[in-house]
Amino acid sequence: MFKQLVIGGGSLSLLLLAAQIQANTPNAPVISWMPADYQLQHGSVQVPVRWDMWWGSNGNKWYLHKNDSAVYSAALTADGQNAQSGSTTLTFTQPGSYQLQVSLCQVSGATEECAQSGITTITIGGSGGTVPDPVEPDPVEPDPVDPDPVEPAPTNPAAPAKPVFGWSENSVTLTGGSANLNLSWNMWWGNNGNLWQLKQNGAVVHSAALTANGQQAQSGSTSVNFSSTGNYNFVVSLCQQSSSALLCTDSDIKTVAVTAGSGGDNGGDGGFNPWTDLDMTAWPHPLKQSNQAYSNTTGKKVGAYFVEWGIYGRAFHAADIPAQNLTHIYYGFIPVCGANPSLQAANPQGHAALVSQCAGKPDYSVVVHDAFAALEKGYPGDVWDQPIRGIFAELYRLKLAHPHVKILPSVGGWTLSDPLYQVGVNPAARAVFIESMIDFIRTYDFFDGIDIDWEFPGGGGATPELGSPQDGAGFATLMRELREALDALSVETGRDYELAAAMSGGVQKLSVVDWEDAHQYMDYINLMTYDYYGAWNGVLGHQTGLYPSANSPISGFSADEAVQYLLNRGVPPDKIALGAAMYGRGWQNVAGVSGNNPFSGTGGAGIGGGWEPGIMDYKKIEADFMGGPEANGVNGFTVGWDDTAKASYVWNPATNTLISMDTKRSVREKGAYILQHQLGGIFAWEIDADNGHILNAMHEGLGHPQQ
Template sequence: MLKQIVKGSGGLSLLLLAASVQAATPNAPVISWMPADYQLQNGSVQVPLRWDMWWGTNGNKWYLTKNDSVVFEAALTPNGQNAQSGNTNLMFSQPGSYQLQVSLCQVNGATEECAQSGITTLTISGTGGTDPVDPVDPVDPVDPVDPVDPVDPIDPIDPVDPVDPVDPVDPVDPAAPAKPTFAWSEDSVTLNGGSASLNLAWNMWWGTNGNLWQLKQNGSVVHSAALTANGQQAQSGSTSVSFSSTGNYNFVVSLCQQSSGSLLCTDSDVKTVSVTAGSGDGGDGGDGSFDPWTDLDMTAWPHPLKQNNVAFNNTTGKKVGAYFVEWGIYGRAFHAADIPAQNLTHIYYGFIPLCGPNEGLRQSNPQGYAALNSQCAGKPDYSVVVHDKFAALEKGYPGDVWDQPIRGIFAELYRLKQAHPHIKILPSVGGWTLSDPLYQVGVNPAARAVFIESIIDFIRTYDFFDGIDIDWEFPGGGGVTPDLGSPQDGAGFATLMQELRAALDALSVETGREYELAAAMSGGVEKLSVVDWEDAAPYMDYINLMTYDYYGAWNGVLGHQTGLYPSPNSPIVGFSADEAVQYLLNRGVPAGKIALGAAMYGRGWQNVSGTTGDNPFTGTGGDGITGGWERGIMDYKKIEADFMGGPEASGVNGFTVGWDDTAKASYVWNPATNTLISIDTKRSVREKGAYILQHQLGGIFAWEIDADNGHILNAMHEGLGHTQQ
């Protein structure tokens, strides 16, 4: 039976029709978050609407209904099992309640097989004007604007503390808070071994704040936490719920104002979670026989290169690596199948957390903190876990079955490894917001012993991993938690490398495989100087110098964020790739163990002032740029499209692509808006490749692969002299 959409004066109805030609039903779309309430201004208000289908069978047309009437439709270009999205604008000029729904369809002649999103309800208030106007034409549906990332659990780049869920209740005037909205999560979970868990998060993006929130399960409060009210700013929270029996569970978030014994709350819409039975012991048929190396469906693999990636011959044997981040499957819609694996020698999986003291994460990302605490329940401090269990182990991809014990990104990485056996995949432990426990691991032998035993067991269990990458930011201090760090960290880092190498060698005897040990290190000489390199380097395969983030909008100091050499007006000594490399070489580190970092993103400033001549770096930076995933940062692919006009173009939209021939560094500059963005381009990355060859370094890597459109990775190969296949 097929669902057919019929459009007419009565709106959109769904009819079940017998069909002689079967068409695949597309995966269900999800309407992106939008405020629940809008206020008419001068008699009208424009409401942007966006939807996403993150993965699954594509459609070739979509419809938008308003109160069951079709108000917009657009064609789509299917692209296998990859993400689809669309957007448009709705104009309202009358107050009232409006229900919006998106249908993603596969049109086959006169028949349309469709999947519907959930219903989003908008309340329009104020004084009305003329009748509503139909939405404007959408942007190109096959080249959408990047969506807002719904949950970014462990963003390593200067996060901002949006909410502090453990602050005490702040009494305020009793006014009903704005309506909270559940963040996206699975609507169904499977019991494995008799239990299952799910992280539920919510957001209130704008409106009257609450000072308390509650989660109700089937009408009963199962979680409550205080909030700090902050005017009309966003609020959010999360917690993990556990299940031990099958059935349907209804959840509601109540955002409340508690004052003088009274409680005034606003409820979210109901979220229903279906819990189904698993096989009882992990989905392997009861005998532990599931082997991801042989039992995973490989039908869709290998995937072709996408975007602008072209195949290269790695004739030098140099490392060409990139970080792939767990949270990228959400708003960024970048999955393991999108990784240009044949053009990489190494994938670094970001990030694997440690249980224990994680104050930096709590302050910067309360939702990520709650998810980690759920994963760490019953586990000793300093042991490792996956952070987002759904993303890593539970999300379904094409070929997965319901009782498969390993799904999610990890199952996809097993598939990737089978399709591209040359590639090395390493779990990256730590990162900007997850480094706090490493300070104890470095100097406390008991904590270090727990960690090493745990991480070895982790890569033994998930044996597509080929070693360990430590991303301790940073030995000696200067990380997300300012009061952490000591002079003993440099020796502790070396001891950690020694003991990890011994543990990996023992694992090699057990498995017959070789394992790599790497570390992501600051690209600044001052932080590098803390480490006892003479004792650490002999045990390491690669030292990945993070030769980016030298300068950024956390202050007004302007400089090349990923410069190869210092320029004459460089504000800080030791903030360039060459200075970092020469320092390590002078400390006796073998050149072949050093890798340079390329930036697949830019850091930028608005309202730059006091510039001299045509050199914007002579001025002072203002606030961070907007339009990316967070203030001050923007993906390379967006910069290229919006400000450069192409990978080697001279600039568009008032921006000029600039080049510092001393620093071998690129930037874009708009003197009319005083906007400056420091970036890597194909030109600067090729210079890094030439430098690697000149100094016989080990290779190059990039942060992070989902921000590229293929041009930066191509330039990484071109700089090393690799030829196209």
């Protein structure tokens, strides 16, 4: 680790200086993958450079060095141990070889302590070629631990760009006469293909169709089985197939050595066991941001959803989860193979990744969606030949550090629920799904059960034409058969498994389900008591209200109405969990307000400034509009409270901007309601949007004391 010191204004003892270096030096940054070759066009080329520091001591300034000279610097805001990142674009006008390096620094007075990244070398050519697209692919990115791959521009401009093998072992060991190896590839930018093939020693052993999407990234993966020793050469061909031609671009050759095993290990991974072999040096992590430690004296569930894509723009990783304050973590989302028109319409790149993951698997199987994020991304403590890395390895570490936490894969979600409509009513589809689901949690055995997020039985989800009256009985059948399968797995493993479902918080959608049958197989019903109102239309209301307000526009849209409905259907109260929102939904250009009540008006377009229109993280609302968790508002906003609905909001009458959200006050009210009605607990969507204050309030509302 590089440390740069500038000392002025007197002397400093060596002991104090050493302690200061240890305490203040940031963690080392990593330059993101970038092509190794660029070409000048019209005398120049722009090269985007991005870096990440995944966790550790923060810096407040960073530098980009080109051939040992600083060519760019920028200030940063330190945020404890949380991730940091930065980016800029360099303009090159001369051909040659250039070495790039990032320094992440903590500047204090005359002292500057820095950590440096590794060196990335790029070559600028003098003519021809194609300038790479400066937009970094998202959500799939190459592993920052691995060496930078060399990706020259394709020689045939009509052929697809060159694919690159993802990281995997270069050797495997036969156990019981066989071994498996997962091989994946990526094409980070350039001409797309509509077909890919895997060749083993020159023969095609796998092929799959792809959905072309302009110049965007593509990827694919498959599993290869070995039954004999030897060296095997693999090549990926990315092709554009038409009625008259097949144009392909090959990857470099990857050689895999297969050796004979001595028996007794757990497969072709050389006997790696994530429960015993992961480096746990950095774990457990301390609580970050404003999270405080609480003692769960009631034993009630305090859960939160953690999303796979949060590691990208949100820079929120498993190490940032305040695990000691949670009883349950729900991992969103696990997709189901088959027709997924909702995902295809909302996220074509995500759909292409899912199609690739499902290649060779039957419809209604479950798979990992973003293989890089879940299984391949390098984190501190990972090593190059570790067969499982990414978020899943981090969740093994989290489980080892906090064994009390239940971690459940959540299947479905708003854009991934389409296949569940067949799973619910088609016995053959359901059989494939359940077998695949059990195999999934057997393989990734840090998981403690299954969470089904079918949005929604009976219809009303992202694909309006899906849904039928049979879904209510189908949901109950799915719960029964999943419980039977989990109980059988318990006999096999000796562990207990939970079965939960995230359900609409609206009475109309709840009324579709055969609750008298379904609840007996379930551990928790997570009521999504949020998203009641939002900027998809101009109807104004509390998006996460506990009770209906005096003039609620829609009946059945409050937490109390949903809970009372389930209780009247015979659902035991201790199986019901209320949902808290770690985000707000808001409207611009609210019109027709009367009596200083913003909810008396009509909403306009959704607010901006968040990850998607109409939605904003709680932590940003608190900082920009509330002025603190208990404050009365800043920047022209006031913090409002509806004492009938027990709901919070912020309102700016000058700009006619309204945001409805949970705050510490409203979440404490939910906790008191849970205790009053002896419910099972509380959960939140989604943990990366909180700064700790909402989770703290979840404990405070349940009467849990600080440690």
